[in-house]
Amino acid sequence: TDYTDLPAEHPRKLIPELCRLFYSNGWATGTGGGISIKLDNKIYVAPSGVQKERIQPDDLFVLDAAGEMIEKPKKALKMSECTPLFLNAYLERNAGAVMHSHSEDAVLVTMLWEKEFRCTHLEMIKGIKIGGTNDALNYYDDLVVPIIENTPREAELKERMLETMKAYPNTNAILVRRHGVYIWGPTWERAKAMSECYHYLFSLCLKMKQFGIAPDMVPQTSAYVKDRKPSY
Numbered sequence: 001t002d003y004t005d006l007p008a009e010h011p012r013k014l015i016p017e018l019c020r021l022f023y024s025n026g027w028a029t030g031t032g033g034g035i036s037i038k039l040d041n042k043i044y045v046a047p048s049g050v051q052k053e054r055i056q057p058d059d060l061f062v063l064d065a066a067g068e069m070i071e072k073p074k075k076a077l078k079m080s081e082c083t084p085l086f087l088n089a090y091l092e093r094n095a096g097a098v099m100h101s102h103s104e105d106a107v108l109v110t111m112l113w114e115k116e117f118r119c120t121h122l123e124m125i126k127g128i129k130i131g132g133t134n135d136a137l138n139y140y141d142d143l144v145v146p147i148i149e150n151t152p153r154e155a156e157l158k159e160r161m162l163e164t165m166k167a168y169p170n171t172n173a174i175l176v177r178r179h180g181v182y183i184w185g186p187t188w189e190r191a192k193a194m195s196e197c198y199h200y201l202f203s204l205c206l207k208m209k210q211f212g213i214a215p216d217m218v219p220q221t222s223a224y225v226k227d228r229k230p231s232y
Contacts, residue, residue, distance in 0.1 A: 003057040011037040011044035012057035014188060018099075019046055023053035027101035027199070033180070034082040034100040037188050038090060041065040045086060047077040067091070081154035082182075088162050089184035093132055097188035099195050105202040106181040110147050112209060117145040117175060119205050119215035121222060127197030131170040132186055140222060143201065144168070147175040173198055 003012050015035050022028040022035065033052060036045045043063040046055055061079050062071035067087045069079070080086070082100050089095035109117050119125065125143045129136050137143060146168050148160045157176065164174055172194055173183040183198055185191035205215035 001058055006057075009188075011039050011188075012060055015044060015046050015060060016055045016057060018188075018192065019052040019055045022099070022101065025103070025199075027103045027195075028052040029102070032102040034080050034086075035098070036080070036082070036086040036090075037097045038065075038095070042070070043067070043086070043090060045080050045083055047073065048080045048082070049078050063087075065090075084155045084158040085161055085182055088158060088165060089182070092162060092165050093184060094186070095132075095184040095191070096186045097191040098182065098184040099191050100180060100182050101195065101199065102180040103199055103202070105199060105206060106175060107178055108206055109202045110175050110177040110179070112206070113147060115147055117143075117147060117202070117205070119143050119201055120217075121219055122201060122204065122215075124197045124200050124204075128194055129172060129185070129190065131172065140218075142216070144171065145173050145175055145181075145198070146171060147177055150177045150179045 006013055015037060018035050019028060022033055027033050031049050031051060034046050036043060041064065043065070045061045045063065046052065047059055047061060050059065059073050059075065059077060061069060061073065064070050086098045089098045120142050121140050123139050125137050125139050125141060128143055146164050148157065148164050151157050161174055172185060173181055175181045181198065183191060183195045185194055208215050
């Protein structure tokens with residue numbers, strides 16, 4: 001099928017573009033990671049087990065709003081292992097896009113934090129929204145990202161992820177131990193921007209620990225102790 005006339009931000013064009021970007025960022029190497037975008041009650045999903053930087057517009061699977069497949073590629077491609085987890089974000093949070101990263105920083109964070117990744121008093125925290133609202137955290141607030149345990153098969157994470165989403169109604173990300181992170185937002189732009197902020201904060205906080213700085217410690221010079229609120 002020729003998708004030349006589709007707008008540049010249609011998921012069939014946008015997902016391959018974002019996959020190339022995520023590959024260059026180190027978030028989707030070795031065929032890992034994934035992206036899904038919802039448009040007009042159709043959910044577009046990148047396939048599993050393919051070179052993410054080489055995905056083409058006609059390689060995508062398309063689901064209806066309930067998660068039933070309505071279009072599949074002509075090539076013999078495999079539906080993404082992430083699909084049940086993407087659906088959690090669409091059905092539970094009314095997300096418009098979901099991104100799954102296998103970045104080294106996201107994996108390392110799950111080895112150094114136990115049940116939650118936490119940081120505070122960092123400027124990029126302001127790039128994280130509170131749940132599905134337009135309200136952003138302040139730099140002096142607590143950013144909290146829950147961590148769940150991994151499973152042998154990605155699809156088996158579905159119930160564990162869903163329970164955690166309900167326990168942390170204001171989070172837009174869930175880390176998976178020794179695996180990676182799922183990040184979602186109401187639009188692909190919001191999901192992408194928050195993905196960049198989360199990854200920046202993961203990287204920075206890992207470096208802070210190397211210098212003996214606790215990422216969740218409130219600086220003694222902070223004038224905003226009374227104003228702080230957690231993200232969860």
